[in-house]
Amino acid sequence: MNIQKCMQCLLVTVCALWGLGVSAAQAALQVLACEPEWAALVGELAGDRAQVVSATNARQDPHRIEARPSLIAAARRADLVVCTGADLETGWLPLLQRESGNARILPGQPGYFEAAAAVRLIERPAVLDRVLGDVHAAGNPHVHTDPRNVALIAKALAQRLGEIDPAGATIYADRHRTFAARWAEASARWQRQAQPLRGLPVVVYHRNWSYLAEWLGLRVVADLEPKPGIEPSARDLERLIEQLRAQPARMVLRAPYQSPRASDWIAQRSGMPVVMLPYTVGGTATARDLFELFDDTLRRLLAAAQ
Numbered sequence: 001m002n003i004q005k006c007m008q009c010l011l012v013t014v015c016a017l018w019g020l021g022v023s024a025a026q027a028a029l030q031v032l033a034c035e036p037e038w039a040a041l042v043g044e045l046a047g048d049r050a051q052v053v054s055a056t057n058a059r060q061d062p063h064r065i066e067a068r069p070s071l072i073a074a075a076r077r078a079d080l081v082v083c084t085g086a087d088l089e090t091g092w093l094p095l096l097q098r099e100s101g102n103a104r105i106l107p108g109q110p111g112y113f114e115a116a117a118a119v120r121l122i123e124r125p126a127v128l129d130r131v132l133g134d135v136h137a138a139g140n141p142h143v144h145t146d147p148r149n150v151a152l153i154a155k156a157l158a159q160r161l162g163e164i165d166p167a168g169a170t171i172y173a174d175r176h177r178t179f180a181a182r183w184a185e186a187s188a189r190w191q192r193q194a195q196p197l198r199g200l201p202v203v204v205y206h207r208n209w210s211y212l213a214e215w216l217g218l219r220v221v222a223d224l225e226p227k228p229g230i231e232p233s234a235r236d237l238e239r240l241i242e243q244l245r246a247q248p249a250r251m252v253l254r255a256p257y258q259s260p261r262a263s264d265w266i267a268q269r270s271g272m273p274v275v276m277l278p279y280t281v282g283g284t285a286t287a288r289d290l291f292e293l294f295d296d297t298l299r300r301l302l303a304a305a306q
Helices: 002-027 036-049 069-077 093-100 147-164 166-193 207-216 234-246 260-270 290-305
Strands: 029-033 050-054 080-083 112-114 201-204 219-223 251-254 274-276
Touching: 029 036, 029 069, 036 050, 036 080, 036 147, 036 166, 036 290, 069 093, 080 093, 080 147, 112 147, 147 166, 147 207, 166 290, 201 207, 207 219, 219 234, 234 260, 251 260, 251 290, 260 274, 274 290
Parallel strands: 029 050, 029 080, 080 112, 201 219, 201 251, 251 274
Antiparallel strands: none
């Protein structure tokens, strides 16, 4: 009889624990982040309260990815989509939104969050013409390479998380306060460390470093791309070498997803080092979160500058 009672108690306990597990899974906010930096930021602000899927990784060009069935499924489940905006994902995100059939994540809905809307965009084109290359009408979308922008976006995103999930609003607000304090402390340290970089002339592969350059005071003297999004030809690179003889630079910057061929060609003929910066979370082995992203970026820039 005692054994039977124990078995009944055990069965009740297992069912209760299973029920709690189901409730927890159901309560978790489903978030689709377009880029790894936003997946990392959601993790900082939501912790275990959100289940986050990143549509891209650091080895993929965020302008151009395939809207795979797995991503469509993730978009269908999502309570919130967190993207850069400013036309960065215009080649694939609208397809995800359309094919998912999820009205919650359409533009203008609370379930769609654009990071670019929280910050000041730079390099807004005076003329819109496809002959000029892959130009973005709203301005340069690569906002996360300036930690000051990340701070502004974190504040806006924490508020949006609370609107989507009112039961967790206090949690998001508390986690944001903690993150903001740590971020302000780290940003002050990065500013001190970066002093030797001010005024440093650099060549960039693509204008994905413009916010980083503005923050650090780097001076961009040339782009490898003749037009945004257009691969440089041999003739383009030869012209660039001529330009660099008159206006020298100290290093060439590229992202992990960009081919090393053009930057290596320039480096071999100019004597400049090529510096591959992580660009986003996961771009290098040591850029495992947002804090390490900027730690590693500065470490690589300072090493090359020396």
